[in-house]
Amino acid sequence: xxxxxxxxxxxxxxxxxxxxxxxxxxxxxxxxxxxxxxxxxxxxxxxxxxxxxxxxxxxxxxxxxxxxxxxxxxxxxxxxxxxxxxxxxxxxxxxxxxxxxxxxxxxxxxxxxxxxxxxxxxxxxxxxxxxxxxxxxxxxxxxxxxxxxxxxxxxxxxxxxxxxxxxxxxxxxxxxxxxxxxxxxxxxxxxxxxxxxxxxxxxxxxxxxxxxxxxxxxxxxxxxxxxxxxxxxxxxxxxxxxxxxxx
Amino acid sequence: xxxxxxxxxxxxxxxxxxxxxxxxxxxxxxxxxxxxxxxxxxxxxxxxxxxxxxxxxxxxxxxxxxxxxxxxxxxxxxxxxxxxxxxxxxxxxxxxxxxxxxxxxxxxxxxxxxxxxxxxxxxxxxxxxxxxxxxxxxxxxxxxxxxxxxxxxxxxxxxxxxxxxxxxxxxxxxxxxxxxxxxxxxxxxxxxxxxxxxxxxxxxxxxxxxxxxxxxxxxxxxxxxxxxxxxxxxxxxxxxxxxxxxxxxxxxxxxxxxxxxxxxxxxxxxxxxxxxxxxxxxxxxxxx
Amino acid sequence: xxxxxxxxxxxxxxxxxxxxxxxxxxxxxxxxxxxxxxxxxxxxxxxxxxxxxxxxxxxxxxxxxxxxxxxxxxxxxxxxxxxxxxxxxxxxxxxxxxxxxxxxxxxxxxxxxxxxxxxxxxxxxxxxxxxxxxxxxxxxxxxxxxxxxxxxxxxxxxxxxxxxxxxxxxxxxxxxxxxxxxxxxxxxxxxxxxxxxxxxxxxxxxxxxxxxxxxxxxxxxxxxxxxxxxxxxxxxxxxxxxxxxxxxx
Numbered sequence: 093x094x095x096x097x098x099x100x101x102x103x104x105x106x107x108x109x110x111x112x113x114x115x116x117x118x119x120x121x122x123x124x125x126x127x128x129x130x131x132x133x134x135x136x137x138x139x140x141x142x143x144x145x146x147x148x149x150x151x152x153x154x155x156x157x158x159x160x161x162x163x164x165x166x167x168x169x170x171x172x173x174x175x176x177x178x179x180x181x182x183x184x185x186x187x188x189x190x191x192x193x194x195x196x197x198x199x200x201x202x203x204x205x206x207x208x209x210x211x212x213x214x215x216x217x218x219x220x221x222x223x224x225x226x227x228x229x230x231x232x233x234x235x236x237x238x239x240x241x242x243x244x245x246x247x248x249x250x251x252x253x254x255x256x257x258x259x260x261x262x263x264x265x266x267x268x269x270x271x272x273x274x275x276x277x278x279x280x281x282x283x284x285x286x287x288x289x290x291x292x293x294x295x296x297x298x299x300x301x302x303x304x305x306x307x308x309x310x311x312x313x314x315x316x317x318x319x320x321x322x323x324x325x326x327x328x329x330x331x332x333x334x335x336x337x338x339x
Numbered sequence: 340x341x342x343x344x345x346x347x348x349x350x351x352x353x354x355x356x357x358x359x360x361x362x363x364x365x366x367x368x369x370x371x372x373x374x375x376x377x378x379x380x381x382x383x384x385x386x387x388x389x390x391x392x393x394x395x396x397x398x399x400x401x402x403x404x405x406x407x408x409x410x411x412x413x414x415x416x417x418x419x420x421x422x423x424x425x426x427x428x429x430x431x432x433x434x435x436x437x438x439x440x441x442x443x444x445x446x447x448x449x450x451x452x453x454x455x456x457x458x459x460x461x462x463x464x465x466x467x468x469x470x471x472x473x474x475x476x477x478x479x480x481x482x483x484x485x486x487x488x489x490x491x492x493x494x495x496x497x498x499x500x501x502x503x504x505x506x507x508x509x510x511x512x513x514x515x516x517x518x519x520x521x522x523x524x525x526x527x528x529x530x531x532x533x534x535x536x537x538x539x540x541x542x543x544x545x546x547x548x549x550x551x552x553x554x555x556x557x558x559x560x561x562x563x564x565x566x567x568x569x570x571x572x573x574x575x576x577x578x579x580x581x582x583x584x585x586x587x588x589x590x591x592x593x594x595x596x597x598x599x600x601x602x603x604x605x606x607x608x609x610x611x612x613x614x615x616x617x618x619x620x621x622x623x624x625x626x627x
Numbered sequence: 628x629x630x631x632x633x634x635x636x637x638x639x640x641x642x643x644x645x646x647x648x649x650x651x652x653x654x655x656x657x658x659x660x661x662x663x664x665x666x667x668x669x670x671x672x673x674x675x676x677x678x679x680x681x682x683x684x685x686x687x688x689x690x691x692x693x694x695x696x697x698x699x700x701x702x703x704x705x706x707x708x709x710x711x712x713x714x715x716x717x718x719x720x721x722x723x724x725x726x727x728x729x730x731x732x733x734x735x736x737x738x739x740x741x742x743x744x745x746x747x748x749x750x751x752x753x754x755x756x757x758x759x760x761x762x763x764x765x766x767x768x769x770x771x772x773x774x775x776x777x778x779x780x781x782x783x784x785x786x787x788x789x790x791x792x793x794x795x796x797x798x799x800x801x802x803x804x805x806x807x808x809x810x811x812x813x814x815x816x817x818x819x820x821x822x823x824x825x826x827x828x829x830x831x832x833x834x835x836x837x838x839x840x841x842x843x844x845x846x847x848x849x850x851x852x853x854x855x856x857x858x859x860x861x862x863x864x865x866x867x868x869x870x871x872x873x874x875x876x
């Protein structure tokens with residue numbers, strides 16, 4: 093097999109650092125991190141809000157949250173990318189369209205698409221976190237003389253947050269990886285840049301290897317940071333660490 | 340442990356059978372491959388009217404597809420048996436891997452022959468000559484290359500004109516799309532101020548747009564884009580077959596008939612063949 | 628602001644027949660890709676899970692490396708790998724369908740494998756020992772005792788992953804495979820009605836995936852009519868009362 097490889101393909105790893113390709117990759121990493129960070133903030137806000145809604149007793153907020161979660165997470169992210177980039181501006185007023193066009197609409201669309209999609213998935217994480225705090229904890233806290241507000245602040249929320257951290261790590265990694273889909277709406281993130289280098293140099297093998305290593309590296313960093321957070325917050329015996337299967 | 344060892348050797352055996360089945364495919368010429376598989380696979384475009392596109396009835400066709408059919412006829416004649424004619428989509432970023440991997444046998448779309456591309460592929464004679472221009476909404480201040488400074492100019496990833504704008508005209512704000520449909524939608528929605536591609540393709544997009552009168556193709560050609568059909572390198576018998584099919588079409592009038600069908604006054608995209616382009620095409624026809 | 632859902636009325640046949648089912652001149656089809664990918668991905672996933680649980684290091688380490696690497700890269704990247712690597716490494720001609728199918732199987736099997744592994748680990752170890760003690764071999768213990776119970780435990784997570792896989796098939800459109808997403812793009816190019824078209828296919832995907840989740844709930848009820856199914860954690864959280872999960876053996 094190595095023989096076949098050698099026969100067919102001339103490796104040229106230098107395309108990854110010679111100008112302008114090395115700079116393209118770096119710019120791609122920066123863009124990937126920018127979209128991911130902004131989308132993460134949006135997703136966390138939406139996820140927190142709708143996740144809490146889903147545990148409420150009121151039918152209105154609960155129904156709204158269920159509709160949001162079920163609709164947005166059951167449709168492919170790629171379709172959402174096209175929808176937010178091409179579809180939504182069609183129904184916006186002309187001035188809003190103009191503003192978007194002059195301010196990098198593709199970037200905004202990618203952030204919104206990623207944020208809203210992962211917000212729906214985070215809402216489920218948050219809901220599960222809240223619901224898995226046993227009601228007896230509240231009763232126990234109240235019986236020690238804490239007020240309801242104190243019980244929430246001192247007991248319930250701290251437990252829920254700790255329960256949420258491991259699946260939150262998974263979702264954060266998924267969001268980071270899913271930001272690669274922004275290439276379809278011409279956001280110049282890492283995957284886009286690897287395609288670009290391939291188009292310019294015909295060195296697809298090298299470009300894709302670089303892209304792969306970049307994602308692996310970014311994921312390792314995020315996972316390491318999150319596991320530090322998890323360890324610092326850990327209450328022994330409270331959380332069973334589970335593997336995340338979704339992305 | 341014993342069963343594992345047996346499984347291991349079975350895997351090695353399977354792998355070697357796989358490789359053994361594969362290695363001869365390397366040496367195979369395109370004609371041999373077509374004869375073996377009974378099918379001739381063309382890579383063409385779905386969104387580049389009128390060269391390769393999907394029309395209102397969701398049918399696939401175009402000028403390049405019709406020319407490829409002439410090559411197909413040549414193959415059937417050479418092999419002396421009927422062969423299936425198959426179309427697959429290829430875009431600027433996917434077409435080279437499609438071809439080199441053998442997933443398609445011929446690229447007949449809108450591919451410009453360049454010296455860089457000839458390093459890794461072979462091309463037929465030129466079958467169309469055009470150059471890059473801009474497609475804009477009617478009344479746009481952009482009238483050509485001079486006016487693109489600071490404007491959002493859309494281009495297709497992996498295309499020749501994308502490279503020219505990026506390298507020679509950095510004053511423009513380049514927005515690169517993975518394919519033509521995405522770029523044209525973006526232009527129609529005002530996300531970009533102009534879309535640059537080869538003039539004839541822009542004329543095709545304009546003609547096929549929901550409202551053609553809204554659009555203008557502007558500017559002088561700022562690049563030279565000779566289209567050719569691409570094939571795997573170092574397969575001169577097949578290349579001859581493709582070239583001879585093109586020459587015979589130009590010589591015998593079949594080419595002009597197809598040109599009229601697609602680009603004539605009553606064709607899909609009216610685009611008259613210039614005198615010099617006609618002479619150039621005819622001069623490619625070498626004597627028998 | 629103007630809507631024209633006439634574009635759906637005029638093209639729904641193409642979108643559904645060609646894009647979803649793959650009936651038509653372009654081949655393709657979301658389901659034609661998703662169904663084989665589910666079946667093959669599940670099969671490979673079982674092998675991955677068994678390798679991850681194996682006490683033979685030659686199986687355990689490669690499988691673990693594979694799972695970790697795949698889970699650290701986006702699916703688009705994996706599709707591009709096969710786009711470039713297979714032709715270069717093996718010299719096999721692969722169609723868009725072939726590339727997409729292999730990429731999905733390789734990608735999803737890593738995730739499915741972890742779900743299956745967790746499912747197998749959810750079966751109490753005593754069951755294995757009891758099976759062994761009665762003289763059954765590895766294959767019989769796995770096939771007749773462990774896997775059937777594991778399957779029941781992992782079903783919810785498994786279906787969730789299958790739903791994800793169906794959604795993921797939309798990425799095959801990036802390499803030109805004519806699925807539902809690509810069909811919508813194709814129609815959009817000449818009609819320029821992205822809002823209506825993408826909303827329509829969003830609904831189609833939603834009906835498909837929602838139907839799958841309903842079907843799985845019905846299935847779960849049939850498999851275990853007398854007691855509620857314990858959802859196996861993928862992104863779910865185990866309650867505080869449960870002991871830490873078993874380490875890989």
